[in-house]
Each structure stands twice: as C-alpha cells, then as structure tokens.
Amino acid sequence: SELLEAISGIRHAVSGSVMLDGKPIDLTGKADPGELRDRGLAHVPEDRHHVGLVLAFEENENSILGYHDDERYLKGPLLDIDAIRNNAKDKIAKYDIRPADCR
Structure with a gap:
C-alpha cells in the first residue's frame, strides 16, 4: 500500500x-x-517476489537482506555462512516459510 x-x-x-x-x-x-x-x-511487502526477495539468491542470502553487517552473521570481516544458514533454518521453521529449493 x-x-x-x-x-x-x-x-x-x-x-x-x-x-x-x-x-x-x-x-x-x-x-x-x-x-x-x-x-x-x-x-513485509505484499508482493514479496517482486519487492522482498532476490529470486536468484538462496533462502540463506535472502534471510539476511539488509543485515549483512550484523555481528550475528559475521566471522571477522567475512560472512559466517553457518550462522546465516541457521538463521534461515530458524525462520523457515518459525514462520512456515516454503522456499522453492531449500539448500
């Protein structure tokens, strides 16, 4: 709206x-x-495919859009892939998210 x-x-x-x-x-x-x-x-946009996601990204990457510099997802100067995957897994379970291909 x-x-x-x-x-x-x-x-x-x-x-x-x-x-x-x-x-x-x-x-x-x-x-x-x-x-x-x-x-x-x-x-949370009404049309998440058009506005809220980068369709070429994995669900892990989409789960931290805008939060790439959050200390929870960093290991030193690099992204902490395990923390990002765990975050995505938690959100998928909590909000009943159904990604096309959960990696």
Whole structure:
C-alpha cells in the first residue's frame, strides 16, 4: 500500500505524518532504513517476489537482506555462512516459510 511504502521510504509522502513510539518518521524519503529498523520498524511487502526477495539468491542470502553487517552473521570481516544458514533454518521453521529449493 502507499502508506507502507511511505513509511518504509520506498515512496515519498505528499502530506501527513506517522509517529513510532512518540517520535516522527521522516516521510520525505530521507529516513535512514537502518535507523528505522533499529527503532523496531519492519516492512513485509505484499508482493514479496517482486519487492522482498532476490529470486536468484538462496533462502540463506535472502534471510539476511539488509543485515549483512550484523555481528550475528559475521566471522571477522567475512560472512559466517553457518550462522546465516541457521538463521534461515530458524525462520523457515518459525514462520512456515516454503522456499522453492531449500539448500
């Protein structure tokens, strides 16, 4: 929806305001997605195949989109593939995700 796109920064709002925990969210498109995520905002797009996934990626890679620099998924300066796979496996079980080809 247009509201979700404005809140997540995909679309610029023409008017109006949105508050998250009593603090405004910048709807001009200048909001930092990382900051919004840290504040607890999440966006699950209606059309996940078009907007929410990289279809050429494995489910492991898709499970950490936007979180590649999170310490939970790093081993030194490199990605921790085992941690990423475990994260994907946990999300698949918790949310009943059914990827086309679970690797």
